[in-house]
Amino acid sequence: MSDLEPNYSNLFPIVTPQGNGYINNTGQIVIKPQFTWVGNFSEGLAAVMMDNRIAYIDRKGKIVIPPQFAYDEEIDGLEYFSEGLAVVSFGEQESDFFRKGYINKQGKIAIAPQFYQAYPFREGIARVQLFIKNRLRFGFIDRMGKIVFTHTYASEARDFSEGLAAVKIDQKWGYINRQGNIIIKPEFMGAQDFSEGLAAVIDVSGKWGYIDKTGNFVIKPNFNHVLEFTTPPGKFSQGLAAVGADNGTRRWGYINKRGEFAIQPRFDSGYAGCSDFSEGLAWVTVGCEPEKRDVTPGKYGYINLSGKFVIKPIFDFAAEFCDGLAKVQIDDSSIFDRGKWGYINKSGQFVWEWVYVS
Numbered sequence: 001m002s003d004l005e006p007n008y009s010n011l012f013p014i015v016t017p018q019g020n021g022y023i024n025n026t027g028q029i030v031i032k033p034q035f036t037w038v039g040n041f042s043e044g045l046a047a048v049m050m051d052n053r054i055a056y057i058d059r060k061g062k063i064v065i066p067p068q069f070a071y072d073e074e075i076d077g078l079e080y081f082s083e084g085l086a087v088v089s090f091g092e093q094e095s096d097f098f099r100k101g102y103i104n105k106q107g108k109i110a111i112a113p114q115f116y117q118a119y120p121f122r123e124g125i126a127r128v129q130l131f132i133k134n135r136l137r138f139g140f141i142d143r144m145g146k147i148v149f150t151h152t153y154a155s156e157a158r159d160f161s162e163g164l165a166a167v168k169i170d171q172k173w174g175y176i177n178r179q180g181n182i183i184i185k186p187e188f189m190g191a192q193d194f195s196e197g198l199a200a201v202i203d204v205s206g207k208w209g210y211i212d213k214t215g216n217f218v219i220k221p222n223f224n225h226v227l228e229f230t231t232p233p234g235k236f237s238q239g240l241a242a243v244g245a246d247n248g249t250r251r252w253g254y255i256n257k258r259g260e261f262a263i264q265p266r267f268d269s270g271y272a273g274c275s276d277f278s279e280g281l282a283w284v285t286v287g288c289e290p291e292k293r294d295v296t297p298g299k300y301g302y303i304n305l306s307g308k309f310v311i312k313p314i315f316d317f318a319a320e321f322c323d324g325l326a327k328v329q330i331d332d333s334s335i336f337d338r339g340k341w342g343y344i345n346k347s348g349q350f351v352w353e354w355v356y357v358s
Contacts (some may be wrong), residue, residue, distance in 0.1 A: 010323050011046070011059060012343055013038045015354050020048075022061075025324045027343070027351030031061035037071070039079050045105065047079035047086070054079060054088065056107070065107035072098045074117060082120035085110055085143065102126070102145075111145035123160040125178055140165065140180070149180030161193035164213060173201065175215075184215035195235035198257065208233050208243065210259075219259035224250075234276045238305060242274040242282070252284065254307070263307035268298045275320050280304060281311075281346065283318040283326075300328070302348075311348035325351065 011022045011030060021033035022041075037049035045056045045064065053067035069079075072089035079086055084105060089098035090113040101113030102121075116136060117129035125140050125148065132139075132150060138157035139150030149167075156168035164175040164183060174186030190202035198210040198218060209221030210233075223233055223243040234242035240254040245265035252274045253265030267274055268288035275283045281302045288298025301313025302321075316339065317329035324345060331339030342353030 011041045012323075012325060012327075012352070013040065014352055015341070022046075023343070023352050025345075025351070030059075031057070039077065042080035042082065043084070043105070045081050045086075056086075064105075065103070068107075069103075070098050072100075074098065075100065078118075078120055080120065081105065082122065083124065083143070085121055085126075087118045087120060089113075100128075110143075111141070119159060123163065123178065125160050125165070127157055127159050127165070138167070140176075148178070149176055158191070158193055161195065162197070162213075164194055164199075166191035166193065166199070175199075183213070184211070190232065192232050193235060195237065195241075196239070196257070198236055198241075200233045200235070200241070210236075210241070218257070219255070222259070234274065237276040237278065238280070240277055240305065242276065244273065254282075263303070275318075277305065278320040278322065279324070279346075281321050281326075283320065284313070286313045302326070310346070311344070321346065 010025050014021055014023050014033065016033040019033040020035045020038040021029060022031040022038065024030050035048040035050060039047035041059065045058060047054050048057055049071055050067040052071060054069040054071055055063055055067035056065035058064050069088040070091050075087050075089060079088065085102040087100055088103050089100055091098040099113035100115040100118035101109060102111040104110045115128040115130050119127045121143065124143060127138060128141055129136055129138055132152060137150060137152070138154050140148050142148050151169055153169050154167050158166040160178065164177060166173055166175055169186045172186035173188040173191035174182055175184040177183050188201040189204065189206065192200040194213065198212060200208050201211050202208055203221040205221065207221035208223040209217050210219035212218050233244065236257065239256060240262055242252055243255050245251050245253060251265040252267045253261045254263035256262045267284040268286055281304060283300050283302050285298035285300050299313040300315040300318035301309050302311035304310050314330065315328040316331040319327040325343040328344050329339055329341045340353055340355050342350045344350055
């Protein structure tokens with residue numbers, strides 16, 4: 001599960017011919033399928049679509065915030081509550097631009113809709129996109145909606161993690177603190193979030209390494225992007241991080257905080273490298289030909305912290321485990337949306353499955 005995603009709280013979205021609903025982690029339906037779209041639960045509430053508008057329900061399926069907000073693909077999946085606030089969109093479906101703002105759990109506007117783009121709160125700060133001197137730029141706001149940092153030349157930004165956020169200024173990446181002060185000066189070609197005290201960055205040679213919060217390299221930049229030179233290394237989770245080996249093989253493995261391979265690079269890059277560890281498991285891909293990913297993307301399976309497969313690589317898509325389940329797909333066609341989807345437990349057994357046919 002990405003740090004940006006909400007906790008499922010033991011309720012999982014499902015798709016049926018009757019509509020979308022929710023199951024618990026044993027596969028039992030707890031909120032009957034009735035909605036045209038559903039989001040993940042977080043802080044006791046979940047966004048759902050009714051009458052082409054977004055509403056919020058509680059864990060019993062009761063509507064607690066009536067349908068009134070626009071369904072906006074720009075924030076699809078970001079409507080969940082975080083630190084008591086949720087991103088919502090205002091405007092008509094025919095509009096080319098929805099204004100984003102934030103509501104509280106009573107459905108009241110907490111921060112007025114004024115942003116071109118907005119993201120969930122993390123560590124008391126939220127990333128937003130707004131116009132500065134007629135140009136779209138990233139900034140950060142506090143829970144009152146006050147801008148705590150923006151920069152005329154901050155063209156990209158990441159969310160706060162462990163007290164710091166990566167920002168791109170004048171084509172280089174650095175890090176700011178919660179007061180908007182630049183703590184690590186922009187000198188990297190790329191930068192990721194901090195996790196377990198370290199963050200992956202690209203040096204001027206184009207290789208990835210890991211720095212600490214002083215900006216010093218703790219793990220030297222020795223790792224490739226691997227996948228078309230775009231996929232970054234993973235974040236440290238449970239003491240390990242997924243990286244691409246610099247040995248010409250385009251294989252992935254997992255390093256420890258000394259930069260040593262704890263799990264040797266023997267996994268394929270697939271479409272997205274390998275996942276971070278979550279609940280003791282990580283998905284990896286095998287059987288992928290690096291130069292033919294469009295036709296041989298490989299199969300997904302799950303390994304443990306020792307690098308041993310505990311769930312065989314038989315899936316065409318896999319997500320990280322959360323609350324004991326992971327979303328997977330077995331696709332028997334050439335169309336990604338089709339095939340069998342569902343949730344598996346840590347034994348690799350389906351507790352719920354459904355088939356897309358259109």
